[in-house]
Amino acid sequence: MIRPLTVVEIQGRSEQGMTRPFHCRCDDGNLYFVKGRAASQRSLICEWLGGNLAKAFGLPIPEFTIAQAAPELLELHPEGRDLGSMPLFASRKVEHVQEFSISHLHQVDDCLQRDVLAFDWWINNGDRTLTAYSGNPNLLWSTEARKLVVIDQNLAFDPDFDPATFSVTHVFAGQIDLLNQDLIEPQRLRELCGRALAVWADACKNVPQEWQFVDEEQTVPTNFDPDAVLALLNRYSHEDFWRMTPWLRA
Incomplete structure (x- = not known):
């Protein structure tokens, strides 16, 4: 099994997405979008296995890993219960991105x-x-690198x-x-x-037992x-x- 990162700071929570992931800093110094208890166990398994397949397939997805938050840290955040102390799915934050739109297709x-x-x-x-009317592509566009970023296999x-x-x-x-x-x-x-x-x-083999x-x-x-x-x-x-x-x- 891989060694989980430790969440050392909970900065807030996303207002977008069904599971509204948490914005966290882990003990490697990086910022992550973190999903836990608010997402179903099946969702976390799909995210993990889908992410591993996507990476091996060659898609441009952010680095991801498994993390864990201590109960005392969760108690400090008003919605910490939705994160939970079980293993978490953590996707590294990519800077300088925006939501993908129709205008990016040709790029x-x-x-x-x-x-x-x-x-x-x-x-x-x-x-x-x-x-042309609606949608949720679960893609980001890097405005700095002008490249696609693929997220969310949950x-x-x-x-x-x-x-x-x-x-x-x-x-x-x-x-x-x-x-x-x-x-x-x-x-x-x-x-x-x-x-x-x-x-x-x-x-x-690396799917956490708790999931x-x-x-x-x-x-x-x-x-x-x-x-x-x-x-x-x-x-x-x-x-x-x-x-x-x-x-x-x-």
Whole structure:
């Protein structure tokens, strides 16, 4: 198991996002967005495993780790109970970023757009939406480096994933037609998936024991089946999988 960082300062809490992550400084001196008790255990597992896959896949995601906060520190913050003393998911804060918008689309390389699109398709992540009218892409734009930053895999491996909705609402859905027609890209994507899956076993071993149960007594398992998720991920090797046509996902 990896050694968790220690939260040494709770600076506040985000007003955005379903789980409203906490802004914390850890004992390595860095600032992090930290999720804990307010996020479900399944959400934390998905965030951790999805993050490990995304990093190995080659997506530009912030550094992340597991952290822990002492009870006495939590008592000093009015919402500390929502963070909790169990292991926490901590994503390092990236400076000089803003929320991704339609205006940034043309600045993202087409290949990277396809990689993000394909990755979300692979892990059943329908939570990266953006249309001309609304959306929540869970992406940031670095104004300093003029680069994309990919965040939030907490809704990955969704058993209710809807391919039809995905193909319309994904922020990079404009790449679907090209991907469906290309003969080379599917092979490249299969290679990326194979490389990413090489970290799966170690990532699973580092899932904190506390996340695997919904109660403190650890008597009720979290609704997350790693074997079923691995079977889902292994579909990447099927040739038809990369034809992003909804009826081919049945």
